[in-house]
Amino acid sequence: MILTCPPYYYSNIEMVDTAVCRESEKMREEYTRMIEHYFLPISTQQSNPETRFLTLKTQWEADTALLSSVTEIAMHPAYQQIIGMGHTAIRLILLEMKKRPGHWFWALKSITGEDPVLPEQRGRIKEMTRAWLLWGKEHNYL
């Protein structure tokens, strides 16, 4: 593959969020990951929270897609590393949830020690997501 633009150009691409299906979003993520892989030194990948989060998220999603147990999904090493990012991860997770629901509730509760989801909302992913996004706004993460 020949890439003629300078590396900084690729690493700063603002991808327009026009994905219409899971496949196109996956392609977008793979493209971003490929660019990072080619142009960003490992040290930068480790130190840039956004890049680190995206790399871990992509790995986690690929490895856990067929699992039905949230405990197993949350115990994946990449997910645990996202939890390990601590408060830095909160905004990144909430921004991700804004784009697409995911099983981020375990991570958010673990990092923040809070749970804004009402008992009657438990298991209802859209409502759980809304509750956390509202929490994020109230706590100035969004």
Added chain:
Amino acid sequence: MSGEEIEKAFPNLQITGYSITSPATLEYNCIAWAAGESQSWWEPDPLSLYYWPSNTPRQYTAEAYKKAYENIGYAVCNNPAYEEGFEKIAIYIDIHGKPTHAARQLISGNWTSKLGQLEDIEHVALDDIAGQYYGSVGVIMKRPKEK
């Protein structure tokens, strides 16, 4: 996940045939789907983040899962063959006896399974998705069909 990837994960499906019957969604999981629920994710997680029937132990055990389905009228049986007037479900377990998946029988005698966070599929036999990911069928349950 594409059909190709599904077949890679469950090679038996290539032989017996299957169809994808829904888009991928996180709205519900296989345990809820087997119970006929498509609006929530059923999970006995230790943090109590997800829905789990109230009078059922929050444990990843076959006993707890059986209890969850008993709450909605199912009772253990030992035959997965289609029986007129009954609905059947199957709980899959891993080698440690931990539940991994559940499937529900359709009126055709085929089975419907929600694959993790992905699509629902209709498959012919319970063994079609047994193996690396879901282990084997550990419990069959049935209840009279609602008229």
